[in-house]
Amino acid sequence: MSDAVEVNFDGLIGPSHNYGGLSDGNLASARNAGDVSNPREAAVQGLEKMRTLVRAGLVQGVLPPLARPSFDLLAAAGYSGTDAQMIEAAARTSPRLLKAAYSASSMWTANAATVSPSADTGDGRLHFTPANLSTMLHRSLEHPDTTATLISIFPGEDRFAVHGALPAHADFADEGAANHVRLCAEHGEAGVELFVYGRDTGESATGFPARQTRLASESIARSHELDGARAVFARQSRRAIEAGAFHNDVVCVGALDTLFFHECAFEDTAGTLAALRRAAEGRFDLKPVMVPESEVPLADAISSYLFNSQLLQFPDEDRLVLIAPGETQDTASTRAYCERLVRANGPIGRVQFVDVRQSMRNGGGPACLRLRVVMTEDELASCHQGVILDEELIDDLQACVRSTYRDRLAPADLADPKFADECRIAREALLEILELDALL
Template identity: 90%
Template sequence: MNPAFEVNFDGLIGPSHNYGGLSDGNLASARNAGDVSNPREAAVQGLEKMRTLVRAGLVQGVLPPLARPNFDLLAAAGFLGADAQIIEAAARTAPRLLKAAYSASSMWTANAATVSPSADTSDGRLHLTAANLSTMLHRSIEHPDTTATLISIFAGEDHFAVHGALPAHGDFADEGAANHVRLCNEQGAPGVELFVYGRDDGESTAGFPARQTRLASESVARSHELDLVRVVFARQARRAIEAGAFHNDVVCVGALDTLFFHEFAFEDTAGTLDALRRSAQGLFDLKPVMVPDAEVPLADAISSYLFNSQLLQLPGEDRLVLFAPGETQDTASTRAYCERLVTRNGPIGRVEYVDVRQSMRNGGGPACLRLRVVMTEDQLASCHSGVLLDEERIDELQACVRATYRDRLSPADLADPAFADECRIAREALLGILELDALT
């Protein structure tokens, strides 16, 4: 077994972070639609979360924001001419489309890709498949640029296999790692990969959309060359989706041998746990931590984002640490549950609260903001070092954000053609710091 590390690649929140209300089924996105956002504060908050993990002794990476607005989308919709003409025409006749073109949703990198470490794959390489995010227009435009970013960072084919997105059809709807959990004994040891889906291919559902299909999950597992004996496919509870759990990571998170989840996370909880135990046989003993609805009502779990937390193994601590959003502390039921949780002799020993309120108001907590990538020492040495953070680089990024981002942005401001130039200048400066100028 090769020593390995879980590296969190957080999304650097972009300068066009706004409350456009584009995400059907995301209650926070709908609730705050049209409000004034603070892109500068959002990016600084995200970077401070990254700093916290660097100081804790973890390896921390960052993914840059994508170019916004996405002029390819606007051109495909028939808006032609100079950039300013395109923006003015779209703002006048298709303002929702302009909001989609400006969406900063790539900051939630849990949706960027699904990742399988080399310990699980038959060819011994780290596999990443960019998510097509086909259910939502504003997210469906991300995957070509996300794929290019991943190729720039994970470039060596001896160590990495970066796969493009699945076909952009409803039967292949794929939301990335937000519906995927890897469980193991140690990061460098073989593990069990849990894929959670909301519907079968060809199946239609009423109400909020079920964004992940079983066919998409199965396709990713096959392309990653996983041993299907060590793979579990589980259906997310329709009850959770209708309550606002648009991704499984709103009601479930896992790390090492521990699965932390709400009572109503899965359609068949007993069957899911039984399948996980059978797949883990000979590798590790599963430690399920189920939160009863009687202690934390599903509505509170979703509004507080208790499960959209980072569950981490920190150096020097023998139990896992839950990095939860401040909203979990502010909600009476989840705060009380966390206080009881850490007093028990279970696998989670501490809860730490982090401030990501700008992201939370748009429907993304600490877990949404990161893509977990388990890497060996050789893989870590082979990836692009410019995106691996220390405090000095975090300081540089924050200084750039403070110099180039607005501290006030409303959806109406997107109609100003000058704002497109601001976004370009800010992104190019950030890419320079990360030594990713080829992505400009």
């Protein structure tokens, strides 16, 4: 299947993007809680990042925002009456719950699902398992609508398998592709899938939560029919979690045969690399690029989101390109490391910085905003074409955002019932552009 390409499906940031501070363990989310956000600027920034990849000749897709606020959540909490009455009552008695109902966190599509390409699966289909995101209330709302979105975009059980989310229990806590890396020689060849977890079944820990369990990762590997010899399960270091690496993609990213990671990413670095080499034997030679803490302190790696970057193969470039947030350039240690990285003549040949500051202030960098899906030519032709971007479609989406999104949103503004109508109108307009009428 040498005709396969990696398609990045970015989340289109929704009109309710706000700094609610709902995510325990996400330092940026906590630091900026209560600040005024700019949903319009956030969505435009995200679309400009997508445009960067389109202009580079890569295939780029987009996933629409989910419907917010979630009136199902408010109803489950005992609120009733009209939509306006439910919002007004929740704002008075449970403002944090209202913030959860309005959360735009589906924008970070690295958490949407775990994806295994058809080259890796036993039945030769492209598999998706939507993440249950059960650790955080505001994120646990997403998977039913995410599942419906994926089914709309990847229809047909002959080529695509969209599984249900795992049980919403602590033992099955799953955060999707943010804790998953696929390594390979070429995108269309069988690869090695690395699953990173923070705790075992029944295990608890003080401090920041370990959001991914080993049981969840193993369950997904089984349902995707992966070759057990080509699936590796590694434990994320507790130190990284306590430092604010709430997902593995805050300290590690990989592409093709290259794994780029911080020295403190894994509990057992030597064991993880040895397991990956065994799994890759006969297919490709692993190229690990480990960033020493002496050069980039863990705190700098997390605050700059050096590793929450997209590692990509650009057409006509023989080395990988790292798409990093502007904060990586602004941080002295990571900027200096990137300069040394490029000069080292290793597998990463260039670093390109992008502005996603609105997302970064809520704890999500370039890698959080995308779900990587390796697709054959037939699979790509069979998916819903309305979400595959070109510059004209990006222009249309940005025009819609500029005409329907607010440029200022404080958490207190969520109490205005009229804002719910604005969110609905904006989302419906976007779905119309993307020809996703089934999601209306």
